[in-house]
Amino acid sequence: MAITDIDDQPWTKSNPHRVKLLGPACVEYGHPNLDAAHKFLIDFGFVEAGRAEGPSRTIFYRGYGAQPVVYIARETPFPEFHGGYYEAATHEDLMRATLIPGAGKVEALNHPGGGLVVHIKDPAGLGVHVVFGMMKREFTPPPQIVKAYNVPAAADTDITYKPRRGRNHGKHYFFSTVRGGCDQRKCHKVHKYCRFTDIVILPGLKPGIVPIHKVGHIGYAVRDLEPSARFYTTHFNFKPTEVTSFGPSDKAWPGLMFFHVDLGQTYTDHHSLMLSSMPTGPQATGSDHSAFEVEGLDAEFIGHDYLTQQGYKLYWGVGRHVEGSIVYDYWYDVDGFLLEHYTDSDLVNEDTPIHWAKPRKNASSWGPQPPMEPIPAPGGGVQPPTEHLSASSEEAQPPFEPISSYCGEIQPPGEHIPIGGVPASIGEVASYG
Numbered sequence: 069m070a071i072t073d074i075d076d077q078p079w080t081k082s083n084p085h086r087v088k089l090l091g092p093a094c095v096e097y098g099h100p101n102l103d104a105a106h107k108f109l110i111d112f113g114f115v116e117a118g119r120a121e122g123p124s125r126t127i128f129y130r131g132y133g134a135q136p137v138v139y140i141a142r143e144t145p146f147p148e149f150h151g152g153y154y155e156a157a158t159h160e161d162l163m164r165a166t167l168i169p170g171a172g173k174v175e176a177l178n179h180p181g182g183g184l185v186v187h188i189k190d191p192a193g194l195g196v197h198v199v200f201g202m203m204k205r206e207f208t209p210p211p212q213i214v215k216a217y218n219v220p221a222a223a224d225t226d227i228t229y230k231p232r233r234g235r236n237h238g239k240h241y242f243f244s245t246v247r248g249g250c251d252q253r254k255c256h257k258v259h260k261y262c263r264f265t266d267i268v269i270l271p272g273l274k275p276g277i278v279p280i281h282k283v284g285h286i287g288y289a290v291r292d293l294e295p296s297a298r299f300y301t302t303h304f305n306f307k308p309t310e311v312t313s314f315g316p317s318d319k320a321w322p323g324l325m326f327f328h329v330d331l332g333q334t335y336t337d338h339h340s341l342m343l344s345s346m347p348t349g350p351q352a353t354g355s356d357h358s359a360f361e362v363e364g365l366d367a368e369f370i371g372h373d374y375l376t377q378q379g380y381k382l383y384w385g386v387g388r389h390v391e392g393s394i395v396y397d398y399w400y401d402v403d404g405f406l407l408e409h410y411t412d413s414d415l416v417n418e419d420t421p422i423h424w425a426k427p428r429k430n431a432s433s434w435g436p437q438p439p440m441e442p443i444p445a446p447g448g449g450v451q452p453p454t455e456h457l458s459a460s461s462e463e464a465q466p467p468f469e470p471i472s473s474y475c476g477e478i479q480p481p482g483e484h485i486p487i488g489g490v491p492a493s494i495g496e497v498a499s500y501g
């Protein structure tokens with residue numbers, strides 16, 4: 069596909085049935101060893117929010133943001149990517165989702181927080197789910213993670229550029245560690261020494277684990293970008309933010325497309341959805357990666373150190389992307405899926421022009437070069453049985469087939485997509501998101 073194939077810009081076309089989304093709510097993966105997956109997910113920074121037994125054991129995880137669930141781990145025979153859940157703006161938008169090709173009917177969302185869901189299968193056969201009506205939780209940021217930075221100033225007396233002065237007072241320390249924290253906006257005695265001995269105090273987490281705030285974006289690896297890009301921008305308010313190309317010219321191969329949810333003048337994350345199709349390596353369909361926001365630069369590096377100490381495998385990081393300016397840190401989970409800690413994303417709105425990026429030499433603004441080896445198959449490089457692979461191929465699975473509920477039973481091999489296919493190689497990636 070060339071960029072010119074989508075020069076008609078379907079996101080600019082009027083569509084009275086277009087579903088308005090507010091952003092991602094959660095993402096779902098299937099793991100053969102749920103206990104091992106659980107340990108990684110806790111170490112990554114999630115907090116368990118509930119469990120469901122039955123034919124498919126499921127563990128729900130939350131962050132400290134408003135969404136009641138940000139990650140769903142379901143016990144499945146093979147590693148699987150079940151797709152992202154995006155929140156509809158209104159009940160009417162949820163109902164519009166049932167009109168999308170590949171959509172099922174409205175169902176109850178059997179998650180903590182409840183709500184309703186419409187399961188949809190996109191043109192690549194991947195799951196995307198529209199949710200509405202979940203009971204939100206209180207935003208409960210852990211105290212004392214983000215410190216004000218003292219930056220160069222003409223003089224140390226400049227309180228604007230050097231706001232952190234003196235030492236933490238005992239009262240703040242007491243309230244931050246025992247009573248759940250004081251209000252940093254009102255407390256004039258915070259932001260003193262920049263120490264992190266007490267950064268993680270959320271129940272269920274240990275020192276060194278950086279708490280997750282929210283799921284920020286979900287990456288889908290597809291063989292052909294054009295039908296998926298057309299699908300998401302025709303039926304939803306996804307609008308390209310940046311398109312990154314590969315090859316000798318910017319027309320050669322758009323390998324990455326970053327989409328934000330278009331909320332008019334309201335600013336939203338630089339990208340909530342990413343589609344990837346790489347010119348090298350296996351052109352698989354499945355999960356590219358899912359990204360979860362953490363508090364800041366310090367949290368990012370603290371999490372990096374902790375995951376390293378626990379023996380998990382790093383994929384790429386820490387560095388700062390060009391697209392979205394995101395500070396990234398990618399880790400393999402126990403099944404080979406990539407999860408990203410990120411912080412400091414750009415925000416965009418309807419006035420932000422699409423950036424059609426040309427290939428460039430450097431993959432990041434700063435940070436290590438991207439790994440050259442292809443991403444191994446989820447499951448530690450062990451390929452699933454042939455019948456599972458065939459079930460995940462686009463040839464074997466016609467697009468737009470209504471999906472059955474993921475909320476209950478494990479679907480037998482061959483009757484559902486996916487998904488835990490081999491993510492595309494990003495060995496020659498020019499940028500990432």
Ligand SMILES: [Fe+2]
Nearest residue numbers: 285359408501
């Ligand atoms: Fe990302």
